[in-house]
Amino acid sequence: MPTLPTGFAALALIAATLIAPAAQAADTPSASAGDSCIALSEDQQIVRAGADRDVLLRSGDQHYRVVFTASCNSAVTSRRLAFETQGQSNQLCGGSRSQLKTDRASCTVERIEPLEATAFKRMARQRSR
Incomplete structure (x- = not known):
């Protein structure tokens, strides 16, 4: 059975994996009307x-x-x-x-x-x- 700190570390790792692509997408400029x-x-x-x-x-x-x-x-x-x-x-x-x-x-x-x-x-x- 994992200890409490190990569980938090796993949860933090999962959260980081989910947040990273979203942050990357926010930094990527979307196609504007100027390019359509x-x-x-x-x-x-x-x-x-x-x-x-x-x-x-x-x-x-x-x-x-x-x-x-x-x-x-x-x-x-x-x-x-x-x-x-x-x-x-x-x-x-x-x-x-x-x-x-x-x-x-x-x-x-x-x-x-x-x-x-x-x-x-x-x-x-x-x-x-």
């Missing part, structure tokens, strides 16, 4: 005023700020703007997997930030001034 993928609707609005580093995107009733990995000057003047992920149109992913295709160039998407509709409208108005 979004299927875009045909009803889109891209606000590109001040589009050097990002654009505002409305897809149906969803609103986003799309941030590029580097400057995207061609988005400001291009007649054609379309998001593409590995050759698939109307698919938008963060984590440098998608690109904004313009008339002359492509801009890599770093992350996608969801926005409330009111924030989207406010930011769009500020950019158009």
